[in-house]
Amino acid sequence: MTLSRMPEPDRTVLDRSDAIIxxxxxxxxxxxxxxxxxxxxxxxxxxxxxYRQAPLAVVLPRSTxxxxxxxxxxxxxGLRVVPRGAGTSLCGGALPTADSIVIGTSRMxxxxxxxxxxxxxxxxxxxxxxxxxxxxxxxxxxYAPDPSSQLACTVGGNLAMNSGGAHCLKYGVTxxxxxxxxxVLMNGEIVEFGGAYLDSEGYDFLALIVGSEGQFGIVTExxxxxxxxxxxxxPVLLGFASCEAAGQxxxxxxxxxxxxxxxxxxxKPAIAVAEAYAKAGYPLDVEALLIVEVEGFxxxxxxxxxxIVDIARSFDPTVVEASTSADHSARIWKGRKAAFGAMxxxxxxxxxxxxxxxxxxxxxxTRIGQIxxxxxLKVANVxxxxxxxxxxxxxxxxxxxxEARRAELAGAEILKLCVAVGGCLTGEHGVGIEKRDLMDVQxxxxxxxxxxxxxxxxxxxxxxxxxxxxxxxxLEASASERPATDQAA
Amino acid sequence: xSDVQRPGADWELQFVIAGCAEKRLPIEIVGSGSKRAxxxxxxxxxxxxxxxxxxxxxxxxxxxxxxxxxxTLLSHVEAELAARGQMLPFEPIDLGPATGGPQGAQxxxxxxxxxxxxxxxxxxxxxxxxxxGVKGVNGRAELFKSGGRVMKNVTGYDVGRGLSGxxxxxxxxxxxxxxxIPWPETAxxxxxxxxxxxxxxxxxxxxxxxPVEVSGAVHLQASVAARLNHPGLRTLNKSVTALRLENFAxxxxxxxxxxxxxxxxxxxxxxxxxxETLEFWGELRRLSVMPNRQTLLWRISTKPTTAPKLVAAIxxxxxxxxxxxxxxxxxxxxxxxxxxAGTAEIRRVTAIHGGHAMLIRAEPAVRAAVEVFQxxxxxxxxxxxxxxxxxxxxxILNPGRMYANL
Numbered sequence: 001m002t003l004s005r006m007p008e009p010d011r012t013v014l015d016r017s018d019a020i021i022x023x024x025x026x027x028x029x030x031x032x033x034x035x036x037x038x039x040x041x042x043x044x045x046x047x048x049x050x051y052r053q054a055p056l057a058v059v060l061p062r063s064t065x066x067x068x069x070x071x072x073x074x075x076x077x078g079l080r081v082v083p084r085g086a087g088t089s090l091c092g093g094a095l096p097t098a099d100s101i102v103i104g105t106s107r108m109x110x111x112x113x114x115x116x117x118x119x120x121x122x123x124x125x126x127x128x129x130x131x132x133x134x135x136x137x138x139x140x141x142x143y144a145p146d147p148s149s150q151l152a153c154t155v156g157g158n159l160a161m162n163s164g165g166a167h168c169l170k171y172g173v174t175x176x177x178x179x180x181x182x183x184v185l186m187n188g189e190i191v192e193f194g195g196a197y198l199d200s201e202g203y204d205f206l207a208l209i210v211g212s213e214g215q216f217g218i219v220t221e222x223x224x225x226x227x228x229x230x231x232x233x234x235p236v237l238l239g240f241a242s243c244e245a246a247g248q249x250x251x252x253x254x255x256x257x258x259x260x261x262x263x264x265x266x267x268k269p270a271i272a273v274a275e276a277y278a279k280a281g282y283p284l285d286v287e288a289l290l291i292v293e294v295e296g297f298x299x300x301x302x303x304x305x306x307x308i309v310d311i312a313r314s315f316d317p318t319v320v321e322a323s324t325s326a327d328h329s330a331r332i333w334k335g336r337k338a339a340f341g342a343m344x345x346x347x348x349x350x351x352x353x354x355x356x357x358x359x360x361x362x363x364x365x366t367r368i369g370q371i372x373x374x375x376x377l378k379v380a381n382v383x384x385x386x387x388x389x390x391x392x393x394x395x396x397x398x399x400x401x402x403e404a405r406r407a408e409l410a411g412a413e414i415l416k417l418c419v420a421v422g423g424c425l426t427g428e429h430g431v432g433i434e435k436r437d438l439m440d441v442q443x444x445x446x447x448x449x450x451x452x453x454x455x456x457x458x459x460x461x462x463x464x465x466x467x468x469x470x471x472x473x474x475l476e477a478s479a480s481e482r483p484a485t486d487q488a489a
Numbered sequence: 490x491s492d493v494q495r496p497g498a499d500w501e502l503q504f505v506i507a508g509c510a511e512k513r514l515p516i517e518i519v520g521s522g523s524k525r526a527x528x529x530x531x532x533x534x535x536x537x538x539x540x541x542x543x544x545x546x547x548x549x550x551x552x553x554x555x556x557x558x559x560x561t562l563l564s565h566v567e568a569e570l571a572a573r574g575q576m577l578p579f580e581p582i583d584l585g586p587a588t589g590g591p592q593g594a595q596x597x598x599x600x601x602x603x604x605x606x607x608x609x610x611x612x613x614x615x616x617x618x619x620x621x622g623v624k625g626v627n628g629r630a631e632l633f634k635s636g637g638r639v640m641k642n643v644t645g646y647d648v649g650r651g652l653s654g655x656x657x658x659x660x661x662x663x664x665x666x667x668x669x670i671p672w673p674e675t676a677x678x679x680x681x682x683x684x685x686x687x688x689x690x691x692x693x694x695x696x697x698x699x700p701v702e703v704s705g706a707v708h709l710q711a712s713v714a715a716r717l718n719h720p721g722l723r724t725l726n727k728s729v730t731a732l733r734l735e736n737f738a739x740x741x742x743x744x745x746x747x748x749x750x751x752x753x754x755x756x757x758x759x760x761x762x763x764x765e766t767l768e769f770w771g772e773l774r775r776l777s778v779m780p781n782r783q784t785l786l787w788r789i790s791t792k793p794t795t796a797p798k799l800v801a802a803i804x805x806x807x808x809x810x811x812x813x814x815x816x817x818x819x820x821x822x823x824x825x826x827x828x829x830a831g832t833a834e835i836r837r838v839t840a841i842h843g844g845h846a847m848l849i850r851a852e853p854a855v856r857a858a859v860e861v862f863q864x865x866x867x868x869x870x871x872x873x874x875x876x877x878x879x880x881x882x883x884x885i886l887n888p889g890r891m892y893a894n895l
């Protein structure tokens with residue numbers, strides 16, 4: 001899997017690497033810089049492991065001021081910078097170049113302030129997503145965006161990718177839960193956007209920064225909205241003889257006026273693998289399984305589950321299993337939560353992330369099956385049905401270069417299909433390097449030019465997280481609009 | 490009287506903007522023009538109205554999504570949604586009546602361009618949170634799109650959402666796509682009377698921390714409550730602190746009891762039924778308690794716990810009356826007319842307490858002379874100018890609408 005080319009490293013930078021490392025050590029101390037090869041290797045890839053490249057050096061700042069010092073130095077020295085949280089990106093968002101400095105935020109993981117009365121928390125951006133919820137949970141609150149990697153991923157990475165999760169149907173994605181940010185620009189300037197109040201002043205910079213994939217600056221602190229936890233949550237398991245019926249059922253539930261907190265879909269291959277691993281009691285003779293979860297007080301969830309089952313009856317479900325206890329709920333979720341890990345035990349897989357209009361679900365699933373068959377590959381589907389965010393898992397053998405190449409080509413076909421039916425390339429994982437060269441399938445040259453000019457406002461010399469988001473050809477085309485620089489493009 | 494252009498298609502809009510860009514003619518951008526009395530006045534050589542860019546281009550009730558051309562009237566959008574039992578989650582506020590304009594005149598494009606949300610913002614998020622996709626034309630006359638029609642989309646930068654709250658200074662939106670939600674089966678309001686500001690905000694914060702999904706949390710000072718239409722509340726000469734619940738009927742009933750039980754230390758609660766609830770929150774949505782008159786109207790965003798202190802601090806300089814929305818996070822403040830709009834004091838107090846303030850209602854001469862929008866920190870101002878130049882290098886789109894020389 002190496003279809004995406006990264007920008008060539010700058011030889012003049014590589015030639016002065018010893019001096020650069022010395023300078024960095026002087027700036028933030030020897031213990032804040034990783035320069036030896038073995039240490040740098042740990043940062044050569046993120047969760048898109050097919051792409052690997054160790055950086056020139058890794059810097060682990062302890063404060064916003066440290067980040068500012070390092071960025072200012074890199075800006076003045078014309079050094080590329082790759083921000084990194086926990087390295088869980090599925091799209092190569094944290095992949096370094098050989099001439100880049102990785103700035104890792106792992107040491108900046110403190111909770112700065114919790115304010116339960118005003119329902120906000122301010123954190124350093126190297127904190128993990130789950131640690132935020134852990135910090136507010138004793139008072140009955142949680143932080144809503146919950147990507148599957150929430151145990152490991154950092155909020156800094158969530159901000160970069162505008163991460164979602166299973167519960168965003170009701171609570172929104174990262175951008176809907178951010179009130180304020182402190183960010184260091186490439187020139188070392190520290191800027192605050194918004195704050196512990198609603199609707200920031202002036203232009204909506206928060207909207208632009210969240211989802212900018214680490215290309216505008218390095219966010220060091222965030223003020224986030226926290227939400228009271230519902231009294232109880234209850235899932236119901238619904239099995240269907242066809243994916244059409246399952247898709248129609250999802251649309252009918254939403255159309256009825258019920259907004260479940262989560263609606264997860266698994267197809268037959270995914271069910272088989274998840275069940276074999278988790279023993280969740282899933283039926284193996286259905287084509288599609290839905291887990292629909294509602295929340296509220298006990299009597300309310302009972303009534304909502306009843307309503308959902310009533311709606312589902314019109315689509316001839318072959319299995320209807322409503323949770324009757326907390327243990328039962330945990331068992332229903334067990335297989336879904338283990339699905340990706342279970343899949344990883346039997347095969348390497350390439351996880352896609354396109355989103356489609358719900359009405360096109362059956363035809364898209366059929367076509368995904370065909371595309372993978374054409375490339376001689378198997379596919380399993382596990383995804384967030386409520387918002388049409390698909391996660392086809394293309395199974396392949398990573399040690400077989402040809403198979404890996406075919407997986408990448410099939411993936412690209414699937415994403416083009418998502419765009420063709422009115423959807424998009426990525427619902428929650430981000431573009432990174434993985435989908436970079438497909439951007440012109442979804443966007444026109446002027447759509448991309450508008451985006452690239454915003455990047456230039458924040459980082460005029462394009463030093464931050466290079467080679468991501470935009471096709472290299474579009475970058476070259478836009479170069480004439482950018483300020484002249486003696487740095488390698 | 491400037492030349493008024495009414496493009497009916499994207500290419501016509503591009504053509505008009507290209508012509509103006511070439512001659513560097515300043516353009517005033519309007520939808521229906523209902524917000525001309527708000528913000529800084531624009532001295533445009535040309536006016537472009539989106540009024541002919543009209544109509545709903547996509548509506549999928551089962552996917553909770555609608556697309557409309559920017560000049561479509563909000564009233565039309567809401568009627569179409571209501572016909573399928575749906576609504577805009579963020580309850581866009583109508584500033585017409587409070588600023589001497591007509592009621593119900595705004596366009597859907599303007600709703601997103603100004604990011605003005607009503608009471609339900611506290612539960613469901615702001616207008617910008619529901620914006621999924623935008624098509625528009627920038628000051629370079631380029632037609633561009635961002636986002637799309639699906640609920641989850643992180644493909645490229647979130648340019649569309651970035652246009653929300655930009656008041657037509659970056660681009661003219663031609664089509665917006667947004668998320669909608671079902672109307673709740675029923676709604677009720679729980680009201681507490683006679684609480685001073687600080688206790689009322691404490692009550693609202695307590696309620697918002699309960700898992701009952703309060704979808705409106707307001708406090709009206711006694712003098713403000715006296716302007717309500719509701720006869721029972723108008724004549725009590727007491728402050729009104731109100732909480733809205735929206736859900737299916739049995740849930741509303743049980744949650745109402747939980748709410749009253751948790752808040753019983755604040756006194757006996759009144760209740761409004763479904764019909765009264767619609768009327769009460771409908772009034773607030775039109776800001777009828779801040780009727781148009783020769784006074785100033787400010788809109789201040791801050792932390793709920795700070796809000797009563799902020800109002801008390803301003804009161805040391807001038808007599809003011811306050812309507813707190815969003816659980817206290819938003820203050821609508823009426824102040825006596827003044828040549829500088831009380832800017833010095835209000836901005837100083839807001840800076841001390843944290844938050845931002847916008848002057849909503851004042852004479853045009855006053856709005857032209859003072860900072861209407863929150864002044865920006867130097868780094869934010871530099872980025873703001875950079876962003877403006879990226880979209881509109883000739884500075885022809887709504888020049889001066891938000892900030893002088895921008």
